[in-house]
Amino acid sequence: MSHRLPDFPSVPALLQEFESDLAQAKSPRDAQTVRDKWLGRKKGEVAKLMDSIAQVPPEEKKKIGRLANELKQALEARWARHLEVTEATARPADAVDVTLPGRVPELGHRHPLTVVRDRMEEIFTRMGFAIVEGPEVEDEWHCFDALNMPADHPARDMQDTLYLATPIRGESGRAEDVRTLLRTHTSSMQIRYMQAHQPPVRIVVPGRVYRRDDLDLTHSPAFSQIEGLAVGEGLSLADLKGTLLAFARQMFSPTVRIRFRPSFFPYTEPSAEIDLSCWQCDGAGCAMCKRTGWIELGGCGMVHPTVFEAVGYDAERYTGFAWGIGIERVAILRHQVEDIRLFYENDLRFLEQFPY
Ligand SMILES: [Zn+2]
Incomplete structure (x- = not known):
């Protein structure tokens, strides 16, 4: 099988795709699925790209390898940013609002x-x-x-x-x-x-x-x-x-x-x-x-x-x-x-x- 190298999408284009996948994710679980689709260790897009190196002619291996690495780094950086943002904005209903005045403990008094x-x-x-x-x-x-x-x-x-x-x-x-x-x-x-x-x-x-x-x-x-x-x-x-x-x-x-x-x-x-x-x-x-x-x-x-x-x-x-x-x-x-x-x-x- 020969890799369709000439029309292999560029890193920015793939990143864009990842971005739109993420945007559609409605829950942390959905987002994790998107991440796995791209960065999954065995079946992710990056992993597949790496696997494909074996089938390309020797002169192309280096190019594909570099592309795969760039894509991997770009996706990981984007994923890290996504996590940062969601963690900062996630606030369960019962979370402590640190801006509220503290609850004053009820003190007893002398008999x-x-x-x-x-x-x-x-x-x-x-x-x-x-x-x-x-x-x-x-x-x-x-x-x-x-x-x-x-x-x-x-x-x-x-x-x-x-x-x-x-x-x-x-x-x-x-x-x-x-x-x-x-x-x-x-x-x-x-x-x-x-x-x-x-x-x-x-x-x-x-x-x-x-x-x-x-x-x-x-x-x-x-x-x-x-x-x-x-x-x-x-x-x-x-x-x-x-x-x-x-x-x-x-x-x-x-x-x-x-x-x-x-x-x-x-x-x-x-x-x-x-x-x-x-x-x-x-x-x-x-x-x-x-x-x-x-x-x-x-x-x-x-x-x-x-x-x-x-x-x-x-x-x-x-x-x-x-x-x-x-x-x-x-x-x-x-x-x-x-x-x-x-x-x-x-x-x-x-x-x-x-x-x-
Ligand atoms: Zn009196």
């Missing part, structure tokens, strides 16, 4: 009780109090005895206190004689701190406490307090009142007034309930203060000398004051939340109302 606790800590820290934390599992001595609550004290009753089945090793090292419990107040940390430090003392102790209570509108078996303790020479009830007033004015309202109502706690003498003038009605009486003009905040008093004796402080030389304020109580007052349970249920519909 309202944490916000209140942080704020309380901040106020007391500015007044010179150090923040101290202690164990929630306590022994009876730190939680009761040292706080002037002897064995027959009603607060130690099984009905109020959650005792643990497993004892912890006490100071004496004898595990068997130490009854353990979940602390009923943060005051146990007063004892631990005073045992380890000499006056002057100025600490606040935030933390969770436990009582044998059923969960209802105003009670929870676990809640949190901020305990305060100051010990030094010459501290008086006036210092206590001034400290709490300064706190209340920063926490609630700059015009709030304070009132002490006589009360009783075994570990303070005298003891008082802390009332604040209602900052919503300024004492005139409203729903928040239940028409009384006053709002209960917590308990306080001057440290009982017996407590100083328990920790080895000189009760003749030192005086001190202490208070306990419920963190939930403050949160309820600040946010007008009626039901304490809302703070523990972690319902986002509730929590999202406090986006700090």
Whole structure:
């Protein structure tokens, strides 16, 4: 078979043909078929041209070879350009549009009780109090005895206190004689701190406490307090009142007034309930203060000398004051939340109302 060399089309003409084949391709798959038709290793046009070299006279071989190479290079270059263009313009429907603004991840925020606790800590820290934390599992001595609550004290009753089945090793090292419990107040940390430090003392102790209570509108078996303790020479009830007033004015309202109502706690003498003038009605009486003009905040008093004796402080030389304020109580007052349970249920519909 003789090759029809004289009318063999030129490279530009063949390239043109390839071009129009490509233009008709409707999909990447079609385009690949066109490519194979021309550049296929065995049956492509270029391959056929190469094969034909064997049948042409020796003087023509070189010419055909060069033609085939030129065509091959031209087609490959064109194919490479075709791929570049289609890849750059191809964009599946779900591709990322890099020009759109990014999706901002949804951030959580602090729990309202944490916000209140942080704020309380901040106020007391500015007044010179150090923040101290202690164990929630306590022994009876730190939680009761040292706080002037002897064995027959009603607060130690099984009905109020959650005792643990497993004892912890006490100071004496004898595990068997130490009854353990979940602390009923943060005051146990007063004892631990005073045992380890000499006056002057100025600490606040935030933390969770436990009582044998059923969960209802105003009670929870676990809640949190901020305990305060100051010990030094010459501290008086006036210092206590001034400290709490300064706190209340920063926490609630700059015009709030304070009132002490006589009360009783075994570990303070005298003891008082802390009332604040209602900052919503300024004492005139409203729903928040239940028409009384006053709002209960917590308990306080001057440290009982017996407590100083328990920790080895000189009760003749030192005086001190202490208070306990419920963190939930403050949160309820600040946010007008009626039901304490809302703070523990972690319902986002509730929590999202406090986006700090
Ligand atoms: Zn009021």
